[in-house]
Amino acid sequence: MTVSASQNLTQMLLAWGKGDEIARDELIPVVYDQLHRIARQYFRRERAGHTLQTTALINEAYLRLIEQSVSWQSRNHFFGIAARLMRQILVDHARSRQRLKRGENPHHVSLTSAEDELEQGADLVALNEALESLTEVDPQKGQIVELRFFGGLTIEETAQVMNVSTPTIERGWRAARAWLQAVLV
Numbered sequence: 001m002t003v004s005a006s007q008n009l010t011q012m013l014l015a016w017g018k019g020d021e022i023a024r025d026e027l028i029p030v031v032y033d034q035l036h037r038i039a040r041q042y043f044r045r046e047r048a049g050h051t052l053q054t055t056a057l058i059n060e061a062y063l064r065l066i067e068q069s070v071s072w073q074s075r076n077h078f079f080g081i082a083a084r085l086m087r088q089i090l091v092d093h094a095r096s097r098q099r100l101k102r103g104e105n106p107h108h109v110s111l112t113s114a115e116d117e118l119e120q121g122a123d124l125v126a127l128n129e130a131l132e133s134l135t136e137v138d139p140q141k142g143q144i145v146e147l148r149f150f151g152g153l154t155i156e157e158t159a160q161v162m163n164v165s166t167p168t169i170e171r172g173w174r175a176a177r178a179w180l181q182a183v184l185v
Contacts, residue, residue: 009075013074034079035062036054036058038150040054052090052093058086061082065078073161076158076160080147087128133183134179140172141176144158144173145180158173
């Protein structure tokens, strides 16, 4: 995204934050490609044949975004919240599929495919729970993971959103990854 496009997006977000619904409506074509990139990052980590499609994830996230009453700070702030909402949607979807596998509204599948699907959904749920635990212990590191891993932001963009130095983000990112790897083993 060019500097002028980034500034224009930030101006639209600020206008939306002040109640300008026209700016909100004009926002989706501007942010769609970036939201799609974030959604694709999520689906790269998901099992093949996921029942939720990229477009459906983007649409659901956008609907949740417009329901938010947030004072947008920047484009990075917006995309960080969008990434968090997408993660929540996918975790809710995984939990719903796990409930279905445990007997609510049962359907017939082979044991092998059921185990594969349950394991993939459990991985996302486990990662979400680990991230929530990390955030309780160290909110800054939790936010770094949220913005970097799920939001796809660079170290520099994460530092800008969090209003801290780049070396602080680098150290926090290394520590958070190590903590999550230890917890998820």
